[in-house]
Amino acid sequence: MNDAMDLRARNKQATREAISHAALRLALEQGPHGLALVRVHDIATAAGVSPRTYNNYFSSREEAICAFQADQSRRAGQALRSRPGDEPLDQAVVAAMVELYTDPEPDKAGLRMIMSTPELEGEALKAFSMAEGPLAEAIAARTGTDPRRDLFPAVTAAAIAGAIRVAGRAWLEPGNTESFATVLRRALSCVVPAAPPEG
């Protein structure tokens, strides 16, 4: 079989998603204050696998819960590359990130769980920061800068990831009525220049 993904790989990804989905669902049931009550055994059972299999995929509850967010961040580089090459950097970044993070509009409860549960803070930061590497490469390619000589790509990528995080926090703020796309645009406009500084 020469599929893009053979049966093995598809099953693997399916169980991975089943586990991470189950983990997030159970965490949501207990709320942000009862995370300790979500036992590994429960996650595994809910996902239809053994506890031992669960941590063939994840080495902590936190990792499983945040896996979806992490997977999404990993696509940031590709999202930016899919923008037309002659588009200015700032517009390309905004368009790419808005498309990536608002298609569909994110699940408010899930995002709130991830972003405002203290025990998940480390994993949440890891999840968002997974975008930085690929993003930096994409920015370097687009602006023709050498990531090893110039700090601009990596710094900008980190700034973008940070802006996305802050936008998430603001969007979750009680009383906020704007769409995530709107908030995200405002946040990104604070940090992304149209071109790297000459030098």
Next chain:
Amino acid sequence: MNDAMDLRARNKQATREAISHAALRLALEQGPHGLALVRVHDIATAAGVSPRTYNNYFSSREEAICAFQADQSRRAGQALRSRPGDEPLDQAVVAAMVELYTDPEPDKAGLRMIMSTPELEGEALKAFSMAEGPLAEAIAARTGTDPRRDLFPAVTAAAIAGAIRVAGRAWLEPGNTESFATVLRRALSCVVPAAPPEG
């Protein structure tokens, strides 16, 4: 006793530092690949306290190892506030961060341990991101913007924290000969504007 810190508080901070210092030292002895060999019992013994006391202060090895970095980040807000109020934002940020993070020049081995050990990634990100809250407040105060209405302070704070992280990575790069202050200045110059966008 009306000291700024009474005996109790000073003892407490002393044991806290003893534990975190011992944790980092033992981690360095084992190198980035033997972190699992650093047992809680060893850290506690090296710090002269019982294992139970150790996790009255920290709830994981990772947290103890990164505590120094976290404490430093917490001072970022105060560092920015100590700059003259009429200084432009970008200059004030660069001056404050350079002073905070290069007095004295950071310990390369310790920073490398924290930043390039996979198991510490989450805690390291947490440590650096602790600067964001205080920094955002300081930026808001300096620029006269309302952190609840305007995303600029929080986004800029996140961008600064990200730039510091990237500067650290670049400084640790083998073959780098520059001082951390130099790298840090270059990194920060990519993201901090002299003033918030009007709007």
Next chain:
DNA sequence: CCACAACTTGCGTGACGCGCACTATGTGCG
């Protein structure tokens, strides 16, 4: 159809986080 590789599972082990109860050491007041 068969041999090989990859995934899943059960079991056992060592370490860890933390609640609880007790002791010891500062602290403030009469």
Next chain:
DNA sequence: CGCACATAGTGCGCGTCACGCAAGTTGTGG
């Protein structure tokens, strides 16, 4: 000065977890 109170340090025990190992099970390719 001494006595009551608050707070830090400690020992013990329990439940949970991560992970190595050695089967068993299920795709894959010849």
